[in-house]
Amino acid sequence: MSGAYTPGLRVTARTRHQVRRLLPIPGEVLVKVGDRVEARQVVAHTFMPGDITPLNLAKQLSMPPADVPECMLKKEGERVEPGEVLARTKGIFGRFRTEYKVAVAGTIESISSVTGQVIIRGAELPVQVLAYLAGRAIEIAPREGCVIESDVSFVQGIFGIGGEAFGQIRLACEAHDQDLTGARITPDMKDCIVVGGARVSHEALERARGVGAAAIVSGGIDDQDLERFLGYALGVAITGSERVGLTVVVTEGFGQIAMAERTFTLMASRQGADAAVNGTTQIRAGVMRPEVVIPWSRAEAVDEHGPGTTRGGLEIGAPVRVIRDPYFGAIGTVTGLPPEPQVLPSGSRARVLQVTLNTGDGVIIPRANVELIEG
Amino acid sequence: MTPTGSLANIRVILATDCGSTTTKAILIQPVDGVYRQTHRGEAPTTVEAPFADVTLGVINAVTEVQELAGRRLVNSEGRIIQPATANEGCDIYISTSSAGGGLQMMVAGVVREMTGESAKRAALGAGAIVMDVIASNDRRRPHEQIQRIRELRPDIILISGGVDGGTTTHVVQIAELIAPAKPRPRFGSEYTLPIIYAGNRDAAPLVQNVIKEGFALTVVDNLRPVLERENLGPARDAIHNLFLEHVMKHAPGYDKLMEWVDAPIMPTPGAVGNILQTIAGRQGVNVVGVDIGGATTDVFSVFDGTFNRTVSANLGMSYSIANVFAETGMANVLRWMPFDMDERQLRNRVKNKMIRPTTIPQTLEALVFEQAVAREALRLAYVQHKEFATTLKGVQQQRTVGDTFSQATSGQTIVDNMKLDLLVASGGVLSHAPRMHQTAMMLVDAFEPEGFTRLAKDSIFMMPHLGVLAQVHPQASLEVFDRDCLIHLGACIAPRGAGKAGRPCFRFSIRTGDREESGEMLYGDLRLVPLGERETAIVIIDPERGFDCGGGPGKRVEREVRGGTVGMILDARGRPLVVPTARAASREMVERWGAALGLYPELAPLLTRHS
């Protein structure tokens, strides 16, 4: 544990990025290795087994379950349409027969003589996987999906809601510490990925949804505003499946906090570029953070990679961001790494580091409470 | 796989626990004739990419132990050396695992409160997280049940239902829903989902008929052969086996690890349950154990030999911290705070902790706040545990005319705080609290023990290791448990009953080897009497009328009390403990209690600043 491992969020102007695009169940892959794909292009598709409708005919027709198979007019594997007579009781001397008309369309999957239950499976549901990243397919997993690679500007957020969205990068703020207010959202931001500075207000979220923006990326958000926007209090940090009509990515955290200047500058430099956003966040085993992926077009694609993904450990001179109060959100440089644990004001003993904040103050912070600003 | 030779020859025991973030290794060796935990080491768990081999983390952790112990444990091929020689290797190597989110199960029963609950008990007891219970009476229409089954991605499904000779239709009906729903397992598409059937034996052939392709069906004895009795053993064993055969096989590196170990790898919580059951059985005590983590809180209890475990899946200190607030409300957390904080800021802080779970409180304010949250998370988890740990439901009652006006229903909770002897804490916020007093107080506030209760904490979360060890070498496991695993915090003495603040609650007299002390406690007061770790005292409690300290209302109780790092807490705050949510009242109370115990000695200057 000598080199404390403090992962940070990645913010990179240019990196070679790969995404795996897989079907949930086996299906057909529509691209070949080497194909160029666009973000919204379907790369694989399949059909999910349809919805199941269980019908208890023994109860519907008031007869013992064992009689159900005999009374069925359709057999397993046959198709039924709404309104069709599915079963008819034997009645008394062939009279007083009762019929059961089916209300759904589908295929009879099973008929049980134990429970009197008939299972009808509806039409298959198509499932499509989009490319998400505009780039080149470099690997195909037969019947499952493919890997797409491209040179991108890559920004990881800390927290997001909503799933995948696509659009042009549009800056709504002039500086990284400017709040994203409702007034900054204009109707021409429809289908754009709106980039703000510091805290995004509830009004801005509502307006962005109103004008039909694809996504909002900003530094911080107030918990109360998020709750109002979602309509419920967020319990655990597993998101991505919300249907709120807008993907939101927060790069720093909750509260009044400015977007890291580097992130903002990067966004500003890519203004107008097509990008993909995913708000999915999962903070448990298998961590997933929300991301903004801005591919470089083919013309711009030069075979030159930035310093890229080397993840340095914590060392003197490394830029860090404080991720817990009392200096939450502050950015600074590591100036000392005392090896022995020290007693914190809270009374706990923990390994710490000395940081000189951008304001010039030198402070001592537990190592667990900083993250490296990675590039 | 079993160690050769008699147990007495075993000199070096190595145990690891592969948690979701950290792999911990401990070394146990005899010191002066008793087994002691001598060295420990830890390393990040390496289940996920880029390493994708759990044994890397294990070897890293063991290497750290090796360096500290000065004993070679890992050979040049990166394998653990077995058996031990004079200065190399170990005699027994065992491991537990909760990596990759642990074992996740879905269970099904006929009646939710009867076989459904028994099935849940079997799964929880085996160390699983129960994602959902499907039952005939869960108030969902069949298509809703199917929808739910399809959404879940369990590792194992347990189907029970019907007593032997009982209902077949209900059981088969559930099987008929599960089979076409084809729940997708978490691991890849080649994984065949294991299903355990532990229901009415008459229905077994019918269930086998329904569940055919795409599943690996195992039929074991009914877990509820009659309503009056549970038989959870076979189902639990089946879960353990399938955990190894199916789930572990698909986790990266576990096939190697399984070859190394001398006892089957157990899910971590299952092992914790094991050691607590062993302790309760050997010492004849009632035990409650709690493990509060970032995402979940596990509560274990053994009362009169009956073991229960619950997992409060969404009560935790980091990933699930926001959910604690959603469930209990801001006011309930704030009532434990001796000072006020801005609500909007607090809400943001809570959410920031959720999205950055590894951070630790730097300021005292943040610590106090985190411990207030912990109290509520623990309290809620214990409430859930009490609701689950009940006598069996659906049992016929024998009555006499004397019962006319006191007809008790079945399914009463078996958790009785008055009978509780030992309360064991583990998990970050409890075991890493800067002062032991804080740990003790969190336990007392959240669990509200009554009568005489020993408080302890798991020093370095060693219980999982010892749980597995108890299966191969019970003696070593017990010796280490008592000497190294538990840190005795002391005892809590609290009578049950309610009264008026400032009125007498009980009189006490304490006799230790060299001193005697006696006095009176007023209702609402809290007092700490120092009593060292190796000290014992004879304590006589004379409760006032209406207060019960274990001997009945108003009756004198005399007990021997064992001390600890904190001492003896005399708690006259009454049970159930009432802490108002009105800020003015609770602030004063909590501040007074904190001062009595010396919870936050550095807080005094802070408090003046705040007020």
Add this chain to the structure above:
Amino acid sequence: MSSSLKGKGSAKRSIAAAVACAALFFPALAAGQAPAPPSGLTARDHSWDNGTRIDLQWTASADEATLRGYVVRRRSTVETNFSVVDIVPAGTNALTVGSLNREAGHLFRVTALGANSLESTPAATTAPVFPTMEWFDGTRVWFLFTLVLLCGSVVAFIVLARRGMPLTLRRIAGLEAVDDAVGRATEMGRPCLFIPGINDMNEIQTIAGLTILSRVAKTAAEYDAKLEVPTSKSLVMTAARETMQTAFLTAGRPEAYNPDSVYYVTDEQFGYVAYVQGLMVREKPAACFYMGSFFAESLILAETGNAIGAIQIAGTAQPAQLPFFVAACDYTLIGEEFFAASAYLSGEPDQLGSLKGQDVGKLLVGAGILLGVLGATAAALTGSAFIESLVNFFTGTMLT
């Protein structure tokens, strides 16, 4: 006050009458001078009564100090002779005469009775006075008060319940056990049996029983358990079918309702019992409910149920059958509890409110009994006249 005086007055009255008789029949013995007569006798109808009383008032005789008392006589207009009504002690100058005929007018005379048993000349009323009946009886004011209090609390609670005030009822173990019993039947794959008593729909207990049936049926529908209801009255069968159908509909499983599970057996008490017993032995239901009016069959059914190992829940208001049910069943709803259960289940504000109101009434009665007993005991022990007068007021005036 009048009634308490009446009791004491009667004894005095007989002595006084004897004295008066002596004075009348033996005038020779009444030597000496007759006392001065009372004067200004007025007779007025007693207000706020049922038309049987007249109030008399007179001015005392001049010889009041030496008098033994005053003799009051009365004659109705249809009678010829005056008769003695009462002899009141000296110092009294008013009397309420009771038990008078409303149809006739009444004339009164009051004489002073000297120490020598001589009577003065009478003071008399001149015109006959008629007692008249008023709308209200003033002696019943306390009764009215009690009535308003009891009914008022019922009405008040109903109004409160209707306005949505939450009324909490004590949990009834027998009802909570319904889930347990039906669950047991489900797990064991056996039916549930519900017996709604052997009386017809005119019996309030049968109706209460059917309310509970709706709860049992709803649970059975949710658990997908089989429920059988044999009845001994055809009307009960019809009502039970309605109840069950509604319950299944509420549970969201209308298709599971089978009208054939509710059927009529026979009106004959023991024919019915023999059938039910046979059914129990053959089908071995795992849950039996006895809810309604039961007689000799209570123990026969409950014992059979116990023998087949069923969870049994009974409810009846027949006091004679309760001990049997309590001993043989797992849970018993006792008397009032049985009706309370019906209110508990229906959750209707009217039922809940009246239940709560009745509780207030019972509380008042209980408090009254306690106060009376304590007061009377205290009076007897201390002999205090004040306490005794309070007790007398309580028992004599407030409670009559």
